[in-house]
Amino acid sequence: MMITRESAEVLALKILGWLAGNKELLPVFLGATGASETDLRAGASDPVFLGSVLDFILMDDAWVVQACDTIGAGYDTVFQARQALPGGEQVNWT
Numbered sequence: 001m002m003i004t005r006e007s008a009e010v011l012a013l014k015i016l017g018w019l020a021g022n023k024e025l026l027p028v029f030l031g032a033t034g035a036s037e038t039d040l041r042a043g044a045s046d047p048v049f050l051g052s053v054l055d056f057i058l059m060d061d062a063w064v065v066q067a068c069d070t071i072g073a074g075y076d077t078v079f080q081a082r083q084a085l086p087g088g089e090q091v092n093w094t
Contacts, residue, residue, distance in 0.1 A: 003077065005047070008084035012050035014071040015057055015078070016040065025063065029056050051085035054078055 003011075019026055020040055030036065033052060035043065043049030057063045058078060068075050082088040 003080040003084050005084045008081035009047060009050055011071075011073060011077060011081045012054050012085065013044060014073070015067050016044060016050065016053050018067050018070050019053060019057070022066075029053075032056065048086050051082060051087050054082040054085065054088075058082060 019029055033056065035049075039049075043053075057067055064075055064078050067073075068078065
């Protein structure tokens with residue numbers, strides 16, 4: 001199933017909400033990205049920022065599982081959503 005950009009943004013927003021409520025992982029995200037809590041609110045409407053949220057979550061399978069279990073999404077939808085957002089296109093090196 002192909003995920004649309006709109007549905008990718010919705011999924012990323014749900015994951016951003018999960019991340020914002022995760023007291024252990026949120027500081028890791030903020031430190032890794034240099035974002036502030038104010039940036040989280042502003043970034044919620046920016047597809048590029050939402051892509052960075054998904055990039056971060058995709059760094060660890062356990063984070064994907066936790067986020068997806070919490071929001072009720074399939075584990076593979078995070079990667080599919082990332083592909084639908086700016087910068088997520090797969091590169092073909094051949």
